Amino acid sequence: MSKEQKPGWKSLPIGGLILTAGNADEYNTGGWRVKRPEWIPDNCIHCLFCWVYCPDSSIETEEGKMTGIDYEHCKGCGICAEVCPAKEKAIVMEPEGGKEDGDE
């Protein structure tokens, strides 16, 4: 995240109004996560239940197939793992920070 100067009181919209739509994308909430969803592509049946249920629109898809998880916005609520109907779960929750890239 850049450390640019936020606007002063003279240039902000009054009353706390937000005048642009869709700006939630600019607010990264991934840092709130305690547990992270891990996607296991081999188990995935691409039913997209996770995509439907995710309250933060953090399931990434391409041409109707799941491709990954947006960790910038995923808050780690675990709903995706809960609703995953695959016999062997295609999404499992792991402790955040417990498993880093390159670690085994």
Add this chain to the structure above:
Amino acid sequence: MNKRVALTGNEAIAKAMQQINPDVVAAYPITPQTEIVQIFSKYVADGLVDTEFVTVESEHSAMSACIGSAAGGARSMTATSANGLALMWEVVYIAASTRLPIVMPVVNRALSGPINIHCDHSDAMGARDSGWIQLFSENAQEAYDNAIQAVRIAENKDVLLPVMVNLDGFIISHAVENLNINDAEEVQKFVGEYKAEHYLLDKENPITVGPLDLQDFYFEHKRQQSEAMKYAKETVKEIGKEYGKLTGREYGFFSEYKLEDAEIALIGMGSTMGTAKAAVDELREQGVKVGLLKLRMFRPFPAEELAKALSHVPVIGVLDRAETFSTNGGPLFTDMHYALYGQDHKLIDFIYGLGGRDTNVSHVKGMFEMLQKAKDGQPIDRINYIGVRE
């Protein structure tokens, strides 16, 4: 065109609301405001206004509905008194900080307890720091005139703050007075059509209203509110002049009565100012140089202008129809110290009329007597309770 009519204060406010013809009124009845809502709802039922009238289950809902409709872009009004105002407390602040130009007559009544339905200013004074503009009225005429002007003041692009129009419970709200009312068309022309710059029902330009406002933005929004209040002063003055041109009744921050050469003077708000004028007249006849300053705009507080108007008066009595329990006098007394700080005045507080206790001409003359004694160098208490049994 002015028309002379006999109305109670509540009827006058309801008439003003009819002539304003707001888009939305959401209100709950409470003594002594009840008639405003009752009469206005009849106007709605009779098809005399185009207003969407929302009957609500409480004052908290009344103000919430006004906030919703104002955010949606509608000109919105409500009215309340005392405990009703207290019940809408948190949303009163939200209306101001969301910068919604809601207009609300408050029929001033003692805020409990013990339970009391009669006049004092404790309800309005509790809301003095909520960010609302507060106007006070001496009589039904001023209440009517203030309500109409309030719409224009609130909706000014550089103000966008809600306005509370205060009138004394029962004394003004229930007493019949002769007053001049304007032509409905003239009022319509004066208030114009309300066009919000940003509003929720503008589907081409979607906005968010009332988001979480944390450490990094809240303070900036408060700073904006302070600036809007400063600007409100200019607007109150301009609208008061414009209204004067239309009706012959011009309004400012305050009005002076025989203050020019006064050696002792009182300052206060509301219906007792009429009583005080009678006391001034009687004392003037006896050759005592007394004067009166009737404050109309309490928030924002016109400190500089008050200091200028009172600069020549060495001893000033402050009429407070509310107690702060700070042990330092009433709310107006505290503000007057700020206004006159660094100047050589003697200030004496008169807390009076709590819970509707009658304050008559002889009480006011008694206050002037005390001011005279103070001027002559006799010791007088800084804070005095007028009309209370010892």
